[in-house]
Amino acid sequence: MSVRQKLYEGKAKILYVTEDPDTVMAHFKDDATAFNGQKQGSISGKGAINCKISAQLFELLEERGISTHFLEQVEPNQMLLRRVKIVPLEVIVRNLAAGSLCKQTGLAVGTVLKHPLVEFFYKNDDLGDPLLTIARLLLLELATPEQVEQLREKALLVNEILSEFFQNRGITLVDFKLEFGFDSQGELLLADEISPDTCRLWNQLETDENRRVMDKDRFRFDLGEVDAAYQQVLEKVLSEK
């Protein structure tokens, strides 16, 4: 490739322009951050692992009719993507209570929710990515009511597909974050990544509440063996069921 121009550098990825204005190259970094950037570190091999996991899961979702920004993986830690304008929302789907939901409601970690809960957070580092009510989301004009419903439906469909996929591999999909974007034709695509950085994944063979954790919570809460857990998720994702 020719010398590449950086389009955007985030906490976990760098986006580069390509010859095609409608595609970008994503470079997955080993850098890890948590608590809105207050905790910083690195997870050995994370870039390539998350790139591969995301590629596999985007392909799975495409097969099941979900449009994503994924085009192809071109290097261990690089994938070609359709260029999108990101909707400044973090769409969270929760099957079990964990993380900020527990902190903000007092629900016990691991409480099984009767129905999957779709939540919207404002993707805004300065404000600390706050929880949004639908009324606030609409007031800030971050999406239209129709787009909110579209996001909710897509998120729930992704949840159905991924929950079953991980369940078949002995992993509980506790919750996860999705981001979406509009391409140059105005189509709403699933974007960002799907990886142990963005999903809470619990190993069903482990009952201990620390040992079961296979995701970024190992980094957030210094549970150790972070890279081994990410590697294990990759192996499970690649295994045929």
Next chain:
Amino acid sequence: MSVRQKLYEGKAKILYVTEDPDTVMAHFKDDATAFNGQKQGSISGKGAINCKISAQLFELLEERGISTHFLEQVEPNQMLLRRVKIVPLEVIVRNLAAGSLCKQTGLAVGTVLKHPLVEFFYKNDDLGDPLLTIARLLLLELATPEQVEQLREKALLVNEILSEFFQNRGITLVDFKLEFGFDSQGELLLADEISPDTCRLWNQLETDENRRVMDKDRFRFDLGEVDAAYQQVLEKVLSEK
């Protein structure tokens, strides 16, 4: 009165039992707290002022068809109330952006909202009274969907009545907090108090963003002349228009 048994002591009021199991006596205190109890102090004369303002506004709302827990004011800082079981929600109505809405969304203070915004916060000191989405409120079973709609409708009606009342007295009702409770017959009543402790009130004759403040923000942000502002609100509330 005979020796009274304390039923409950909150930050701004003490509730005492009476001979009638369906009524309680509320004693309004001069104590003031802010930021979930982190800031503590006292506002001279506040108990009697807030008691009188609340009595006047509850009477106004009763005349306009809103059922409240108010029965009668019996002392300068004491009122007789119907006993209710409080719904653990703070129902906030906002006409202009201020306070936590600005902190959590980046909206500028004073932004006029196209429509009044009704929000629900979890009345839970341990959790810091967090914002609730409707989905979280229902998940926590803090109210039924029908009760949420009832609360929203009542809150909007209270807003219409109070906004007009204050507007006629040269005061902008920026936002306010309501609490509701169920009486022994299961009727939903407006409860708590309505005062400069629970409303943001801006003097329309003042353009300076500090001088216009007539409510607890004077205490929260050390703007001075707190008791004078409360006294001025009382005089405006008592004035005939």
